[in-house]
Amino acid sequence: MQDYQTQQATVLEILDAHRTMPGSLLPILHGIQDTLGYIPPAAVADIASSLNLSQAEVHGVISFYHYFRDTPPGKHTVRICRAESCQSMNSTALENHAKQVLGIDYHETTADQAFSLEPVYCLGNCACSPSITIDDQVFGRVTPDKFDSLLAKFKGA
Amino acid sequence: MTRLFISRDSTALSLGAEQVANAFAQHTADRGQSVQIVRNGSRGLFWLEPLVEVETPNGRIAYGPVQEEDVASLLEAGLLEGKSHPLYLGNIEELPYFKNQNRLTFARVGITDPVSLEDYLVNDGYKGLKNALALQPAEIVKHVTDSGLRGRGGAAFPTGIKWNTVLNATGDQKYIVCNADEGDSGTFSDRMIMEGDPFVLIEGMTIAGIAVGATQGYIYLRVEYPHAKIALNQAIEAAYKNGYLGENIQGSGKTFHLEVRSGAGAYVCGEETSLLESLEGKRGLVRFKPPLPAIVGLFGKPTIVNNVISLASVPIILDKGGEYYKNYGMGRSRGTLPLQLAGNIKHPGLFEAAFGMTLRELLYDYGGGSASGRPIRAVQVGGPLGAYMPESQFDTPLDYEAFAAIGAVLGHGGLVVHDDTTNLADMARYAMEFCVEESCGKCTPCRIGSTRGVEVIDRIVANVDKAKNTELLRDLCDTMLCGSLCAMGGMTPYPVLSALNHFPEDFGLHPAKA
Numbered sequence A: 001m002q003d004y005q006t007q008q009a010t011v012l013e014i015l016d017a018h019r020t021m022p023g024s025l026l027p028i029l030h031g032i033q034d035t036l037g038y039i040p041p042a043a044v045a046d047i048a049s050s051l052n053l054s055q056a057e058v059h060g061v062i063s064f065y066h067y068f069r070d071t072p073p074g075k076h077t078v079r080i081c082r083a084e085s086c087q088s089m090n091s092t093a094l095e096n097h098a099k100q101v102l103g104i105d106y107h108e109t110t111a112d113q114a115f116s117l118e119p120v121y122c123l124g125n126c127a128c129s130p131s132i133t134i135d136d137q138v139f140g141r142v143t144p145d146k147f148d149s150l151l152a153k154f155k156g157a
Numbered sequence B: 001m002t003r004l005f006i007s008r009d010s011t012a013l014s015l016g017a018e019q020v021a022n023a024f025a026q027h028t029a030d031r032g033q034s035v036q037i038v039r040n041g042s043r044g045l046f047w048l049e050p051l052v053e054v055e056t057p058n059g060r061i062a063y064g065p066v067q068e069e070d071v072a073s074l075l076e077a078g079l080l081e082g083k084s085h086p087l088y089l090g091n092i093e094e095l096p097y098f099k100n101q102n103r104l105t106f107a108r109v110g111i112t113d114p115v116s117l118e119d120y121l122v123n124d125g126y127k128g129l130k131n132a133l134a135l136q137p138a139e140i141v142k143h144v145t146d147s148g149l150r151g152r153g154g155a156a157f158p159t160g161i162k163w164n165t166v167l168n169a170t171g172d173q174k175y176i177v178c179n180a181d182e183g184d185s186g187t188f189s190d191r192m193i194m195e196g197d198p199f200v201l202i203e204g205m206t207i208a209g210i211a212v213g214a215t216q217g218y219i220y221l222r223v224e225y226p227h228a229k230i231a232l233n234q235a236i237e238a239a240y241k242n243g244y245l246g247e248n249i250q251g252s253g254k255t256f257h258l259e260v261r262s263g264a265g266a267y268v269c270g271e272e273t274s275l276l277e278s279l280e281g282k283r284g285l286v287r288f289k290p291p292l293p294a295i296v297g298l299f300g301k302p303t304i305v306n307n308v309i310s311l312a313s314v315p316i317i318l319d320k321g322g323e324y325y326k327n328y329g330m331g332r333s334r335g336t337l338p339l340q341l342a343g344n345i346k347h348p349g350l351f352e353a354a355f356g357m358t359l360r361e362l363l364y365d366y367g368g369g370s371a372s373g374r375p376i377r378a379v380q381v382g383g384p385l386g387a388y389m390p391e392s393q394f395d396t397p398l399d400y401e402a403f404a405a406i407g408a409v410l411g412h413g414g415l416v417v418h419d420d421t422t423n424l425a426d427m428a429r430y431a432m433e434f435c436v437e438e439s440c441g442k443c444t445p446c447r448i449g450s451t452r453g454v455e456v457i458d459r460i461v462a463n464v465d466k467a468k469n470t471e472l473l474r475d476l477c478d479t480m481l482c483g484s485l486c487a488m489g490g491m492t493p494y495p496v497l498s499a500l501n502h503f504p505e506d507f508g509l510h511p512a513k514a
């Protein structure tokens, strides 16, 4: 894990850029996670003092939203859709396959730090279920075989 | 220069549209052919995506589904002249799936370049705003009221009434908030509008702002839609540059500012008051009503919260008049609904139709039955809080009241099809599990009841005190239905009870005893 000192400059810069924005907490958290990959727990104090909130309030917001994370992700984040349409096209088998080949469960990262696995509830790609995303790319009609070849492709990248 | 159309819609991209577009650029350059590749939205016939259309003197000729490796042979066969090939589809607008739709809200989607303001203007864009700018605020609201438009986000509340409340509310600042949190499984019409015709949403929100005196708008967009965010921001920038957003819109003296805000993966933030909390930078806890958001909304100010499709339907209403829109539909369900066919269906896609066609027509005449070729057993309509409908209910017309009459919901118009391999007790369990995962935690029936619901279903399926636990499940559903503050806890019983009532055998129950 990185030392917060090296990250703090980024956090302060993001806080500064949002100073006048109404309802700025979510945009700030997005900004931090987009840049650092996660929201370092040590950043909570800086965020709280900048927005005049208690640290508990900031922490409460971070933990409420599934998307925010407080640990660094792997190099690539794989999200598998668990919602109904994907289930109707056997996403359960895909989930099991993914967990098995990655050797991890949801909310975990592979030992080599290559992949993090997260569940997601609908990607709006239900016309081509089952769907997954890897980073910002969506893939539809994902069979276990297709999953393997995608992993291989991203592993190199 | 020949123009090719290849979609930038997420679903098309998920099937390889980007690679196909790149291959066309490469191969045509190699052959010294000059083409312009337009990245349009999707026509919504997803089993044909990636779809490639070429503009010819005889109209736009389509080919699909096209993969990267088909590109060489397509060009060889004369795609640029619209010639024959095994993937040749002809004019897509002649296919019954497209031809028999009533595309009002989706009129331009799949046809234009979504982020080209010029394309938008040439195709009747901003006519509604032009009319609105010549009207008094109350007259704009009256058009919306006359159209019979009801909120497309689920609750089907009359849009005109909501607007009128905000119009009459007093406040130094008012807001227009677009609910683009579309988290329901099987729904993607909001996404398709935002990716395929973002200007129509921007125009609808601008009209709303002018109608009620709101100068600031926010689009609360779910984080799972990165492509929609790009398209919206590109279109917003173009609108600002050309005087369609900002101060003094088109010389009218009116002001409207617009910004996209990202959600963070919480389903409950689609509930309107939770959404407002989230926009204010808080946990998405549902607020008690009253006060209504129309009176005390975002930052405590009068606020319109409307769904994407509701707002995107406004430009055509202001362009052609409320009566024109109202002439589509049946009963108290007026206008059109973009229906979304998803799950185990042969021809998945978006089908915009006037209210009134039956579920069966949609599933079989257009959807083509299941993708697996097995019998369709159940269809969940209206997202994760919607009921599972058995075959005996497929003749129900798509109309808010007809659905309500049988304990179902039309909601956002999403249909998730399941074949006979789906176990409905599993789906009922999942519905409870989803509620555990997504409950905002404010009320006990929803927060605790859903956890208990999972356990009770497990016991029923495991054959532990079956009769007693079935009764307990019904009791629990009743408590959730009556004791929850919002529809998250209040409607989770819909999928659960419908599964139990229509598919008792999946719970190991005798039909008569269920």
Ligand SMILES: Cc1cc2nc3c(=O)[nH]c(=O)nc-3n(C[C@H](O)[C@H](O)[C@H](O)COP(=O)(O)O)c2cc1C
Binding pocket: B150, B151, B152, B153, B154, B155, B156, B157, B159, B179, B180, B181, B182, B183, B184, B267, B268, B269, B270, B271, B272, B273, B305, B306, B307, B308, B310, B311, B486, B487, B488
């Ligand atoms: C748990 C829950 C989730 C909801 N999700 C959405 C959503 O994603 N999009 C939406 O427009 N409405 C959603 N709604 C309905 C909104 O609360 C609200 O009725 C709607 O945004 C109003 O806009 P409309 O009148 O234009 O439909 C949801 C409601 C609940 C209870």
Ligand code: SF4
Binding pocket: B268, B286, B438, B439, B440, B441, B442, B443, B444, B446, B447, B484, B485, B486, B487, B488, B489, B490
């Ligand atoms: S029903 Fe559930 S989601 Fe809705 S307010 Fe209560 S706890 Fe929150």
Ligand code: FES
Binding pocket: A081, A082, A083, A084, A085, A086, A087, A121, A122, A123, A124, A125, A126, A129, A130, A131, B184, B185, B186, B187
């Ligand atoms: S349910 Fe999986 S993409 Fe919608």
